[in-house]
Amino acid sequence: MIKITTALFKKLPKRSDHQRGYILVAVLWVSIVLTIIAFALLSGGSDQYTLASVNLYSTNALYTAEAGIEQTISQLNLNGSFTGYSTAQTFFSSSAQGTGTYTSTITNVTGSNAKTITATGIVTRYKVTSPVASRTIKVTVVGTGATSDSVFSGPGGLILSGSANITNGPVYINGLLNMSGAAQIGTNSQPLSVNIANDACPTGSNPGSTYPTVCTSGQPITASGSPTIYGSVCATGQTSSTYIKTGNGGQGLETGCTAPVVSTPTYNRLAQISAVTTTASGSSNTYTCQQWPFNRTWPANLELTGDVTIGSSCNLDVMGNVYITGSLNIGGAATITVDNSAGTTAPVIIVDGTITVGGSAAMVANSSGVGIDFISFDSTASCTTSTSATTYCATLSGNNLYNSSQLQTVNIGGAVSLPGMIFQAYWGELLLGGSGHIGAVAAQTINMSGAGTIVFGTTLSSGTSTWTISSYQQVPAGL
Numbered sequence: 475m476i477k478i479t480t481a482l483f484k485k486l487p488k489r490s491d492h493q494r495g496y497i498l499v500a501v502l503w504v505s506i507v508l509t510i511i512a513f514a515l516l517s518g519g520s521d522q523y524t525l526a527s528v529n530l531y532s533t534n535a536l537y538t539a540e541a542g543i544e545q546t547i548s549q550l551n552l553n554g555s556f557t558g559y560s561t562a563q564t565f566f567s568s569s570a571q572g573t574g575t576y577t578s579t580i581t582n583v584t585g586s587n588a589k590t591i592t593a594t595g596i597v598t599r600y601k602v603t604s605p606v607a608s609r610t611i612k613v614t615v616v617g618t619g620a621t622s623d624s625v626f627s628g629p630g631g632l633i634l635s636g637s638a639n640i641t642n643g644p645v646y647i648n649g650l651l652n653m654s655g656a657a658q659i660g661t662n663s664q665p666l667s668v669n670i671a672n673d674a675c676p677t678g679s680n681p682g683s684t685y686p687t688v689c690t691s692g693q694p695i696t697a698s699g700s701p702t703i704y705g706s707v708c709a710t711g712q713t714s715s716t717y718i719k720t721g722n723g724g725q726g727l728e729t730g731c732t733a734p735v736v737s738t739p740t741y742n743r744l745a746q747i748s749a750v751t752t753t754a755s756g757s758s759n760t761y762t763c764q765q766w767p768f769n770r771t772w773p774a775n776l777e778l779t780g781d782v783t784i785g786s787s788c789n790l791d792v793m794g795n796v797y798i799t800g801s802l803n804i805g806g807a808a809t810i811t812v813d814n815s816a817g818t819t820a821p822v823i824i825v826d827g828t829i830t831v832g833g834s835a836a837m838v839a840n841s842s843g844v845g846i847d848f849i850s851f852d853s854t855a856s857c858t859t860s861t862s863a864t865t866y867c868a869t870l871s872g873n874n875l876y877n878s879s880q881l882q883t884v885n886i887g888g889a890v891s892l893p894g895m896i897f898q899a900y901w902g903e904l905l906l907g908g909s910g911h912i913g914a915v916a917a918q919t920i921n922m923s924g925a926g927t928i929v930f931g932t933t934l935s936s937g938t939s940t941w942t943i944s945s946y947q948q949v950p951a952g953l
Contacts, residue, residue: 574597578592596608625916656699670712671734707725707728755780785805790811798826814840818844834889850898882903883901888908
């Protein structure tokens with residue numbers, strides 16, 4: 475009996491064999507779990523990479539479409555009959571980004587001079603023709619253009635210094651032209667018409683009652699540094715052609731030419747004031763963006779008393795004429811739009827004080843291409859701010875005109891976008907700095923000291939309009 479039990483006992487497996495079996499099973503299970511986790515991580519990482527790649531391609535396609543919009547507007551400004559890019563244009567092409575191309579079309583908007591531009595951006599993998607992302611953008615652009623002279627100064631003349639450039643005209647100066655530094659009028663490819671009447675005598679700080687009269691001696695153009703005029707120049711009494719070049723199609727200095735003295739643009743201020751139907755404070759939240767939401771409307775025939783500030787992200791819609799008894803300050807990222815209800819008649823904003831425009835302020839014409847006429851009536855003669863027809867100074871001359879022409883009443887600076895907008899310092903000086911687009915400027919004195927390139931009126935060679943975006947829309951992608 476004892477032998478049998480011992481023999482049976484010897485045939486049973488040892489405890490260490492059991493442990494090794496359990497460990498092997500556990501290792502197998504852990505390996506399986508780790509393998510599953512690894513596959514999950516790899517799959518998740520692959521999905522994230524794929525998603526990131528798709529987002530990158532989609533973003534690049536959007537940027538490509540926007541580039542197509544910008545290039546199409548640029549070509550439209552050069553050629554008013556441009557119809558868009560029917561052939562794909564390459565925006566970028568590299569192994570890291572792939573290849574981005576865009577096409578665009580331009581269609582007219584019925585009943586206005588606005589146009590619709592549709593641009594599509596497509597991105598493919600590098601050296602592969604099959605697209606991986608596509609985005610389409612549609613914008614409406616309006617064309618604005620100034621009539622008559624784009625730059626008009628009275629006896630105070632035109633002062634250009636630093637790197638001030640005027641790339642569009644024509645330019646009319648009743649007084650003198652003073653240029654210094656690297657200032658420039660016109661370009662070799664686009665010479666301008668420049669007329670200088672030399673109506674700036676007697677000179678000095680106290681010229682007297684005969685001011686202004688045409689000077690009988692001296693040069694109406696004074697220059698220092700390396701300024702240049704490209705174009706056809708008619709300047710009364712000018713004999714020196716230094717700094718004047720013909721450019722491509724200009725005549726240079728027209729010897730013996732006499733430029734007539736032309737009256738600066740006039741406006742019936744009292745008639746507009748008499749037509750006022752709504753009066754409110756210039757600090758009213760109804761008409762200025764003191765609180766959110768920042769959308770405001772100025773109805774036609776509005777009077778705002780005191781100073782008015784339009785700034786921050788204010789969106790202002792102007793429907794008609796506005797009279798401001800104080801000063802007007804426009805800045806920040808404010809946007810002012812001419813309402814379509816104004817039709818083809820430009821709203822006139824008259825200001826008894828000064829007008830200041832700065833920051834990245836933008837102004838947009840309506841669908842008829844109509845902008846706003848801004849006029850400051852500020853001067854050194856106190857009667858010019860009166861609303862009474864019996865005391866209102868309809869004209870200024872002599873010392874009153876001379877002193878007022880030295881008073882800065884309109885100041886435009888920053889990187890402004892003001893196509894189709896006209897600014898006038900009725901009796902004073904207009905200071906123009908920064909760079910950008912402006913419809914036209916008029917003043918007794920225009921000072922472009924240290925300014926960048928200003929494009930006036932009917933910019934560039936199309937000779938019809940300056941086209942700017944009035945609406946933007948992303949069209950759902952087709953890919």
